[in-house]
Amino acid sequence: MPDYTVFQVKVSTLTPLHIGSGIELLNQYDYAIYKDHTWRIHHDHLLEAQKIEDPRQLAIIAERPPQELLSEADYRPDSPLFRYVLKGTPRATGEGAVLREQIKDVYDRPYLPGSSLKGALRTALAAVLWKQNGLRLEVSHLGRNAKFAAQELERSLLGKNPNHDLLRALQVSDSQPLGAESLMVVNARVINRGGALGSPIEMEAIRPDVTFELTIKVDTALFSDWAKGKGLRFAAESALRALPQIVNKRAQEQVRREQAWFARIPGAGRVTSFYDSLLKSQLQPNQMLLCLGWGTGWESKTFGTQMFGDPNTREALLRQFRMARGKRKHGDPFPLSRRVAAAFQRGNNGKVQESPALPLGWVLVQFQPVTGNLSLWRTT
Numbered sequence: 001m002p003d004y005t006v007f008q009v010k011v012s013t014l015t016p017l018h019i020g021s022g023i024e025l026l027n028q029y030d031y032a033i034y035k036d037h038t039w040r041i042h043h044d045h046l047l048e049a050q051k052i053e054d055p056r057q058l059a060i061i062a063e064r065p066p067q068e069l070l071s072e073a074d075y076r077p078d079s080p081l082f083r084y085v086l087k088g089t090p091r092a093t094g095e096g097a098v099l100r101e102q103i104k105d106v107y108d109r110p111y112l113p114g115s116s117l118k119g120a121l122r123t124a125l126a127a128v129l130w131k132q133n134g135l136r137l138e139v140s141h142l143g144r145n146a147k148f149a150a151q152e153l154e155r156s157l158l159g160k161n162p163n164h165d166l167l168r169a170l171q172v173s174d175s176q177p178l179g180a181e182s183l184m185v186v187n188a189r190v191i192n193r194g195g196a197l198g199s200p201i202e203m204e205a206i207r208p209d210v211t212f213e214l215t216i217k218v219d220t221a222l223f224s225d226w227a228k229g230k231g232l233r234f235a236a237e238s239a240l241r242a243l244p245q246i247v248n249k250r251a252q253e254q255v256r257r258e259q260a261w262f263a264r265i266p267g268a269g270r271v272t273s274f275y276d277s278l279l280k281s282q283l284q285p286n287q288m289l290l291c292l293g294w295g296t297g298w299e300s301k302t303f304g305t306q307m308f309g310d311p312n313t314r315e316a317l318l319r320q321f322r323m324a325r326g327k328r329k330h331g332d333p334f335p336l337s338r339r340v341a342a343a344f345q346r347g348n349n350g351k352v353q354e355s356p357a358l359p360l361g362w363v364l365v366q367f368q369p370v371t372g373n374l375s376l377w378r379t380t
Contacts, residue, residue, distance in 0.1 A: 003219070003220050003221030003372075004217055004218060004219050004220055004221060004372045004373075005217070005218045005220060005369055005371070005372035005373045005374070005376040005377075006215055006216070006217050006369070006370050006371045006372055007215065007216045007217075007218075007367040007368060007369050007370065007377070008213070008215060008367070008368045008370050009213070009214050009215060009216050009365060009366070009367045009368075010211050010212070010213055010365075010366045010367075011112055011117065011175065011211065011212040011213075011214065011363050011364070011365050011366075012209070012210070012211045012212075012363060012364045012366070013206050013207065013208050013209065013210045013211075013362075013363050014208060014274075014278075014362040014363060014364055015208055015274070015341065015358040015359055015360055015361065015362045016184065016186045016205040016206065016207060016208060016341045016358060016360055016361075017205055017206040017292070017293045017360070017361050017363065018100070018102060018186065018188075018203050018204070018205040018206075018293050018294040018295060018360065018361070019102065019103050019112070019113065019116050019292075019293045019294065020100050020101065020102065020103060020203070020294055021101045021102065021103040021104065022101075023100075023101040024098045024099070024100055024101070025040070025098070025099040025100070025101050026096050026097070026098060026099075027067075027090070027092070027093065027094065027095060027096060027097040027098075027099070028065040028066070028067040028068075028095045028096070029041075029065055029066055029067070029096070030066075030099075031099060032066075032067040032070060032075075033089045033090070033093055034072075034075045035075070036087070036088065036089060037075075037085050037086060037087055037088070037089065038085070038086040038088065038089050038090065038099070038185055039075060039082045039085050039086075040082055040083040040084050040085070040086070040108075041066050041067070041070075041081065041082060041083070042080065042081055042082055042083045043066060045080045045081050046066055046069055046070070046081050047061070047062065049069075049081060050069065065095060083108050084108050084180035084183075085180065086180065086183050086184065086185055086204065087184065088184055088185040089185060090185055090187065090202040091187045091200050091202060091344055091354075092200065092202060097202070098202065099185070099202050099203060099204065100201070100202065100203035100204065101203075101204055102183060102203070102204035102205060102206065104177075105177050107177070108180065109177030109178060109179065109180075110177065110178050110180075110182055110183055110206060111174055111175045111176070111177045111178065111212070112174065112175035112212040112214065113174055113175075114172035114173050114174045114175075114214065115172070116292055116293065117172050117214075117290075117292065117365075118167065118170060118172040119292070120290050120291065120292035120300070121167075121170070121172075121243065121247060121290070122158075122167050123300070123301065123302070123303075124246060124247045124250040124251070124290065125158070125166075125167075125239060125240070125243065125246055125247070126153075126154055126157050126158060126303065127250055127302075127303045127304055128239075128246045128249060128250050129157045129158075129239055129246075130153070130157060130303050133157070135153075135156075136310075136313075137153075137313055137317070139313060139316040139317050139320060142317075142320070144320070146321045150302070150303070153303075166237070166239070166240055167240075168219075168222065169218055169219045169220070169222045169223070169240060170216065170217075170218060170219075170240065170243075171216070171217040171218075171219065172214070172215075172216050173214045173215045173216070173217075174214065175212035175213060175214040176212070176213050176214065178206075178210065178212070182206055182207060182210045183204050183205065183206065183207065184204075184205055184206075184207040185202065185203075185204065185205075186202070186203050186204070186205040186341045186360075187200050187201075187202050187341065187342045187344055187354070188200065188201045188202070188203060188295055188339055188340065188341055188342070188360065189201070189339070189340060189342045189354070189356070190337050190338070190339055191265065191268065191337060191338055191339070191340050191356055192336060192337045193264070193265065193336060193337070194265075194266070195265045195266035195267045195268065197342060197354060197356070198337075200342070201339075203294070205341075205360075208358070216367065218240070218372075218373075218376055220372070220373055220376065223237050241376060241377070243288075243377065244285070244286070244287075244288050244367075244377050247288040247289070247290060247365075248283060248287075248288055248289055251288070251289040251290060251291065252279075252289070254291065254299055254300065254304075255275055255278045255279055255289075256279065257299065257305075258275050258299075258338070258359065259272060259275035259276060259278075259279060261338065262275065262338070262356075265356075267355055267356065268340075268356045270343075270355070270356065270357050270358065271340060271356050271357070271358060271359055274358055274359065275359075278362070284366075286366055286367055286368060286377070287364060287365065287366050287367075288364075288365040288366075288367075289362070289363075289364060289365075290362075290363050290364075290365055291361050291362050291363070292361050292363065293360065293361040294360065294361070295339035295340075295360035295361060296339075296359075296360055296361040297335065297338055297339065298323075298334075298335050299335075300361070305334070311331065314334065315330060315331075318334060324336075338359070339359075339360060340356040340357065340358065340359055340360070341356075341357050341358045341359075341360055342354045342355065342356055342357055343355055343356075343357040
């Protein structure tokens, strides 16, 4: 039997999922809005279509918003002047309005990076191990760099260096790419405890009910007698073997907290109903519930509020890393707000009505072992 297990994995989106490329697209320059669709402009093809040989004239045209070079006849799905077309439009329609780009391959096909999925699994695993080991946070031991503040904590839980890191054994591939039809335009908003919505943050995102396919390989050779003879020992090996149960335990705790938070928010009934449905769902043994990507909140990216057992520790942590934004009194709960995908409707008078619709980044992970140690993550 080989010293590894390969799983065929399906990751299905339950709510909009945004994993950004780091690029901000500008209205009328990178995309155009036409008849309830968002059209991503192909700059090279658009300039070629002008058939202008004079470099001076071409330079003048290049300074204009590319949308001005398009005619109504150009807006068709098979036009080479567009890289892809999305159903739906951003709320903001002014020149230069920003739309955050979803990560894609070189052919404009969205995919799920293996690093994003592995990072979410790593956080869930470390957070549960932290709680199981009954560890306490010493703020004075964290240093001043927020980016690396938890490095020593992670090492104490998962391994002292990259060679001994437990997640060395977990190899997650990028997913197979999908078509542009899997994308949507999301109007994300910050919502506070009073139900007020903050400034919109608009982005491309994977729509709900889309499934990515990828593979996960667990290198069990690293847990063998041969590896131990080479000095490789992983203290939390049993935790990796129980990864589905650990991930679901973390997810259920997070779902309960989020459901309770939104239940107190005026106008957030749709979000509360979503979390109610998650609480009532019966997961199969080969399924994991997970939250990843942008806008999923501080709880999903860190060990969470379990680090706040002592009020003085909480206040010291928030103060040292300037984690709380806006006005906040000593002892106030943290975090005070969430990010949601908002539904909006533009009336005949042009006025926009908005309401919180869904949280961001929830996915269902289904796995099936195909080779190797088929009992590693038991599915029966």
